[in-house]
Amino acid sequence: MSMTAGKRVGIKQVAEAAGVSASTVSQVYNHKGEASSATREHVLSIGAQLGYRPNVLGQALRSGRSRVIGVVVSYRDSAVWDQTYLPYYRNIIAGAAIEAVEHGYAISAAPSNEHGLTDTFLPLDGVIVVDPIPGDLVVEQCLATGMAIITDGGYETSNSAARLVTVRSDMDKGIPKVLDHLQAESAASVFRPALFVGPRLDSYTVDTIRAYKKWCEVAGFEAAVTTPEPSQSPLDAARTLLARGIRAVTAVHCLNETYCAAIFEAAAELGISIPDELQVSVAGNAAAMGAERRAVYLNLDPVETGARCARALISLLEGNDVTDIVEEVTLVPASQVVG
Amino acid sequence: MSMTAGKRVGIKQVAEAAGVSASTVSQVYNHKGEASSATREHVLSIGAQLGYRPNVLGQALRSGRSRVIGVVVSYRDSAVWDQTYLPYYRNIIAGAAIEAVEHGYAISAAPSNEHGLTDTFLPLDGVIVVDPIPGDLVVEQCLATGMAIITDGGYETSNSAARLVTVRSDMDKGIPKVLDHLQAESAASVFRPALFVGPRLDSYTVDTIRAYKKWCEVAGFEAAVTTPEPSQSPLDAARTLLARGIRAVTAVHCLNETYCAAIFEAAAELGISIPDELQVSVAGNAAAMGAERRAVYLNLDPVETGARCARALISLLEGNDVTDIVEEVTLVPASQVVG
């Protein structure tokens, strides 16, 4: 155990007990193999005997690597934050924390505001930025300092020296999957799928819209993308969308749980029955709180995503080449409980 | 931003620019008020100008405080771990991480095994131990080193010097609440409430059993506590319990989601209808994945609990007196969706 309290055994104690110098001990513990195997064994056995654990703080200070990675929690704006982003971040954080510890890293949630990353007390070896927008302030700041970055969501940069890896869900496959499913299950005489997204143009949204439009084009349907006007609530936008009538809109795919909830509420108000008169699908965690059993889920597992991001970042920090990651998304039909 | 990469400005740069010594700068930034307000202002303004942020690693090394707190993830044993503990821990971790960062602390998930805490790489200022059992190895280890500890769940120690604070749910109030509710809703001619718990005698289980027995005694019912035999699965135990018949058992309170799921499965097998023939209640997160709408929930919010634990620990670390915390639990009736 490397605890703080109590008199811990340090490199010096081991050095003394083993009758060697501190640097030899250090050398044995790190650059495995420049010491004679005799001393090596000896030092190691003494170390084990004394219960020596290198103090990471010392290592960190000396090497400039803190073994702490940040998970950037973007600027929070009210309702949407609480409903969707906060739960999502929590899961990302938890997944990243559990993965990180396996590799000897700790997690620091790193809040950001309109000025970018706010004070993160511990120096960060790298960061995970969730859902950046193009030219994201936090990403650009980190890029500028040469920090290693993982984005959960696509990100374009011209910075060729960047240590930046993206992790994103494969909407190019997922969206057709869910639209095909909706069409196959559709009871309407004419299938009319709409897309309901938010105003924030992060890559997730952009990818979703692109895939939707492409599917419509290929399948010969007219694309209908609805976005709340500035200052319009998701619920209002949903009302407007559904007011077109159940012949104009027979199915809606929602960007996330927030928009899905708005659709359900608007449908209830208008006396539209789901899924009989209106099919609803949503990208989100089918196993999450208040998951809507009447909706089709394009299942996202944020805990796993968090773990994946942490793994990628750590791999990057260890000096490996890491390529962008595209996550598969699975389809969970309506009324199906997820184990 | 206190990032690692790039040439950060340190105490020396500030000292030089301000024309004072490093120790004066340090003094200004820490023991607010031993420098003349003139120098103070000056140093602060130069510091701000240069964007100086104390390097926590340096501080930590010198002061022996790492500003990292551990969340101990207990020994994981297979199925129960995945179903109940892992989700619970995740939420605790996320809640603790978000709370911690507000106070300048990072979180390290700290895995433990049968030998206690395994290597946690960063030195910990304190730990949060979830659901310790009496004489818990991890708790005792930490106690021995004088580390600050928060237990999520009651814990008894004779160590008077201990910096140990417990955070627990108020089962003494919660259990009567849920049993009263079940009794009031009961359709059976004779109300017969059973309790279904696990073999692990952590304080949460013990508290639950105690409160249940007391309620039965006061209300004049016979107490019936069911625990899986060693090597018996929860499902098997549930089968045995329900096999007694719907007149012998009209209601079951389950310790957690694992036991609740077992009851539901066994009931389905036996053709017992819930809640008509059998009332089921469970202590857990009513807003969680796969929450059972037919069950009555004694609602636990692990994210909030995690935050509370972190807050208590940090307060302890800052040298405050912190008293044990008892969390209220609320009742969520069956078939009610939680916002």
Add this chain to the structure above:
DNA sequence: TTGAAAGCGCTAACAT
């Protein structure tokens, strides 16, 4: 009120 010096635990040049 301020500064000089020592050192937290460790690693990396450099010397031997």
Add this chain to the structure above:
DNA sequence: ATGTTAGCGCTTTCAA
């Protein structure tokens, strides 16, 4: 192959 020296950024006596 091993030891010596210096110093990462900071705090903390202790002296001025």
